[in-house]
Amino acid sequence: MQNIYDNETFFESYLSLRENNEGLNDVLEIPAFRSLLPDLQDKVILDIGCGFGESSKWYAENGAKKVVGIDISQKMIHKAKEINADKKIEYYNLPMEEIEFGENEFDLVVSSLSFHYVEDFCSLIKKISNVLKPNGLCIFSQEHPVVTAKKINNGWAKSETGAKTHWILDNYQEETMRKQTWFVDGVIKYHRTIATIVNTLIENHLNIQKILEPISTSDAEIINPELKEERRRPPFIILKAMSVK
Amino acid sequence: MQNIYDNETFFESYLSLRENNEGLNDVLEIPAFRSLLPDLQDKVILDIGCGFGESSKWYAENGAKKVVGIDISQKMIHKAKEINADKKIEYYNLPMEEIEFGENEFDLVVSSLSFHYVEDFCSLIKKISNVLKPNGLCIFSQEHPVVTAKKINNGWAKSETGAKTHWILDNYQEETMRKQTWFVDGVIKYHRTIATIVNTLIENHLNIQKILEPISTSDAEIINPELKEERRRPPFIILKAMSVK
Numbered sequence: 001m002q003n004i005y006d007n008e009t010f011f012e013s014y015l016s017l018r019e020n021n022e023g024l025n026d027v028l029e030i031p032a033f034r035s036l037l038p039d040l041q042d043k044v045i046l047d048i049g050c051g052f053g054e055s056s057k058w059y060a061e062n063g064a065k066k067v068v069g070i071d072i073s074q075k076m077i078h079k080a081k082e083i084n085a086d087k088k089i090e091y092y093n094l095p096m097e098e099i100e101f102g103e104n105e106f107d108l109v110v111s112s113l114s115f116h117y118v119e120d121f122c123s124l125i126k127k128i129s130n131v132l133k134p135n136g137l138c139i140f141s142q143e144h145p146v147v148t149a150k151k152i153n154n155g156w157a158k159s160e161t162g163a164k165t166h167w168i169l170d171n172y173q174e175e176t177m178r179k180q181t182w183f184v185d186g187v188i189k190y191h192r193t194i195a196t197i198v199n200t201l202i203e204n205h206l207n208i209q210k211i212l213e214p215i216s217t218s219d220a221e222i223i224n225p226e227l228k229e230e231r232r233r234p235p236f237i238i239l240k241a242m243s244v245k
Numbered sequence: 246m247q248n249i250y251d252n253e254t255f256f257e258s259y260l261s262l263r264e265n266n267e268g269l270n271d272v273l274e275i276p277a278f279r280s281l282l283p284d285l286q287d288k289v290i291l292d293i294g295c296g297f298g299e300s301s302k303w304y305a306e307n308g309a310k311k312v313v314g315i316d317i318s319q320k321m322i323h324k325a326k327e328i329n330a331d332k333k334i335e336y337y338n339l340p341m342e343e344i345e346f347g348e349n350e351f352d353l354v355v356s357s358l359s360f361h362y363v364e365d366f367c368s369l370i371k372k373i374s375n376v377l378k379p380n381g382l383c384i385f386s387q388e389h390p391v392v393t394a395k396k397i398n399n400g401w402a403k404s405e406t407g408a409k410t411h412w413i414l415d416n417y418q419e420e421t422m423r424k425q426t427w428f429v430d431g432v433i434k435y436h437r438t439i440a441t442i443v444n445t446l447i448e449n450h451l452n453i454q455k456i457l458e459p460i461s462t463s464d465a466e467i468i469n470p471e472l473k474e475e476r477r478r479p480p481f482i483i484l485k486a487m488s489v490k
């Protein structure tokens with residue numbers, strides 16, 4: 001289990017990225033993710049890889065009855081309790097590999113950009129399926145398989161002038177660990193194909209309801225035209241599935 | 246509606262490719278496709294884009310009660326009647342855009358590598374959903390969206406010595422026509438994202454059961470090691486969905 005978020009350099013760089021809304025999360029991933037959410041009124045929600053609690057807080061403020069936020073990083077959970085505390089939220093310093101909640105405990109399990117860090121995806125999905133109520137929803141985003149496939153650090157091929165010429169795709173069927181540099185060296189992610197992701201959900205009684213490969217909001221693209229580059233290859237994939245156990 | 250298969254040059258080149266088992270169909274697409282089929286005993290099957298009837302014939306020989314094979318190409322239907330006739334098969338020269346069969350007429354609708362030729366995918370899927378019995382299955386393969394996305398003819402980037410360095414991915418969100426050269430100039434295909442393909446099925450009451458991004462059979466890879474290159478990017482996608490109307 002990787003705990004890169006407790007690395008001092010990584011933690012500070014990541015916080016700064018998120019606080020300045022510099023990343024793709026705010027303009028691309030979060031709006032698409034939230035468009036998939038059901039009415040949150042009175043829902044009991046598990047937020048896996050909650051980070052510093054930005055989304056957990058938002059769920060609490062938007063009608064959830066109870067939110068459980070878990071994260072492997074002690075620093076993140078500390079920060080979450082500091083800046084995104086709420087009487088409806090319980091934060092736990094816990095890796096997603098070790099979720100041990102009651103059967104049928106949650107109406108909704110959400111996870112934003114965490115699942116590409118988990119080695120045993122099938123075991124994770126099995127656990128989620130177990131803690132979800134019948135008809136409960138699992139909504140998660142992760143790096144798109146055309147992104148996690150790459151073994152080199154930067155997937156863009158570039159011209160001599162530095163312009164992006166195309167996205168490099170390779171090693172797609174090699175479902176193994178990928179070591180990358182993101183703020184620090186040795187960030188570990190796991191590549192899985194779209195087929196594996198979808199079929200693992202289905203085999204664990206999670207019925208696919210929608211898949212998104214989001215682009216930036218039009219407002220964001222007007223402010224920052226460079227975001228249009230994200231249309232050239234999908235950076236993220238978001239899946240919504242319903243428990244049919 | 247495109248009828249490239251009635252082009253003399255295209256038709257002869259395509260037949261030669263298929264008859265010599267030179268293409269990826271035989272070693273990669275067909276084995277994966279058939280692994281998704283249910284027991285065919287007494288099934289009424291619609292085979293969309295049946296070509297020269299190779300698969301229609303196989304369904305008839307493997308228990309189907311009735312097979313309806315349709316294809317836009319008169320030449321293909323002529324050839325199908327000539328080499329793959331069977332008393333259980335009806336062949337019609339009909340474009341897939343114009344299927345007009347009875348409601349709930351089929352247990353199984355199959356289509357092999359045809360749907361990337363259709364412009365209005367949603368209308369096609371609506372028609373399929375309509376002719377499928379409740380709990381009936383739709384299984385189809387098409388070129389993978391990482392392949393249809395490309396605007397240039399060859400998606401492999403190559404080194405000076407001609408070795409494949411990686412697959413070129415670009416223009417992913419641009420869901421429009423692509424003109425390619427395949428035996429002849431001006432072969433028209435339509436690119437759609439994975440999200441669009443999956444969500445169109447779901448919106449038309451077709452519940453995703455499985456997705457495959459097939460690799461070659463191990464036998465074929467031993468005989469022709471070059472086939473391992475297909476692992477570097479998925480050439481095809483195959484979807485299996487069940488009618489839940």
